Amino acid sequence: MSPLAEVRTAYREELKALEDQALAGVEMASHSLERTLEAIEHQDIELASMVIADDDRIDGRYLEVHQGILSLLARQAPVATDLRLVAALLHLIRHVERMGDQCVNICKLLPLEGHEPPRNDEMLGKILAMGRQVIAQMKHARLAFSHRDMELAEDLVRQDDVVDKLNREVFRTAIEIGDDVEMREWGMHMVLVARALERMGDMTVDIGEHTAFVVTGLFREFQDASHPELERPAGFARGTPDG
């Protein structure tokens, strides 16, 4: 054994397993969103109710990881990078749980629209595009975190601009959707759906920010919503446009 041989292997394995569990939670939420989009597209109430029921699995994952982190903190007293990772995982798994809840929120809206509500194809297209963009961001956030990839993490801000733009467009379309009461009601629901998707997009950016925190030890928001006029903090490279 060399003097620098690795010790505390069991602890390292435990920490790695927790991270894998949490990141697999992001995949669970992503899967939930895929089904949610399908339910929206086809006004599939049955599928929506399955999404709602399956959210228990995501909640269960949240509790599992949360308990695992408490136990790890209490027993192994992680420090330095390990401590940052554990703190970041607590945020990450909370986002997973919230993303699952947003899918549930969307799915609960669908039955309110009735069996065959009037729909505006342009608006529906934007909603679905938003959803697909968020799914892509969830994947990128997961990869950025697991590979500790700062560039990919920072690029989430640029990617999320797409979601924000679509969100504003959905809002505008809702205003201009016309006088038909049922159509307006559907439009209002879609504004709420867009809002939920926009929140999920923000959460992926936050996972990116926590990736940076794990890597650098500094926590800075990539984008400050309360001071949008300020430049993005120095030190974080802008993502490549094709990332």
Added chain:
Amino acid sequence: MPDAQTEVDKTSEPAQAGRDGGKFERKAQAVSVTAGLRPDVDGGRVPDDLAREAVFRLQNVSVHYGSNPAVKDISMNIHEREITALIGPSGCGKSTLLRTLNRMNDLIPSARVEGEVAYHDQDLYARDIDPVQVRKLIGMVFQKPNPFPKSIYDNIAFGPRVLGMKGDMDEIVESALRRAALWDEVKDRLKENAFGMSGGQQQRLCIARSIAVSPDVILMDEPCSALDPISTGRIEDLMLELKEQYSIVIVTHNMQQAARVSDRTAFLIVDLDADEKNRWGRLVEYDRTEQIFTNPQDKRTEDYVTGKVG
């Protein structure tokens, strides 16, 4: 890890190796459902994981030195192939309790053990039990590494020779050193004096020495208190490997060590009688380690593990 051939045959009738063929032996017995339901602490909750067989069952165990009680009324089960940690402030009787598990208290003339200490359902303190056989099956590692002033090889071979164990001694020595994760460091200097090793290596040698006689249980009394953090980490890694094969009970002053390595933790406190003349140890809480360190059920445990009192 050693390959199958070099491994000491743990099943080879330990009774034969005993000094006078004592009846003491390891028995594998399934725990009956009712036995499993016995609370680990009087009036306490029954922890999960009843499937694991108990190596030791303690019922109302008290130890006195002369007329002074050291620990009183301890009831708990210690489970097979787990690491059980005993923690608590100085003078709470952790070491005394540990020493009752392999009859080390016999060596103190004034010591008296009351209550029931069952090892795999045999009464550990029955008259016909051979203490030498007990200590072969239930080995002990002490606070300060205490190698014999002999070569590394002879340190390991000593126990098997005294006990007349059969088999190739070279293989027994190699197997024990491998299992203690020490072989690669010492294989080229087996004939050198053990005192030339570092403290951490000496402690692993002592662990290897206890393994060499193929025990069932290893008791550790503050095994890392004289070691630096890296050596401590190695011993802890070693413990986690060894628990696949052995049951380990460890006394430690280092609460964080109990938290890191053990599966279950028992917390003892010091009790005083009314005129504060006598003090003795008492078991307060015994549970899965995760529970003890995230959500202890007793306020006294909470105060101790959070460092409010000590």
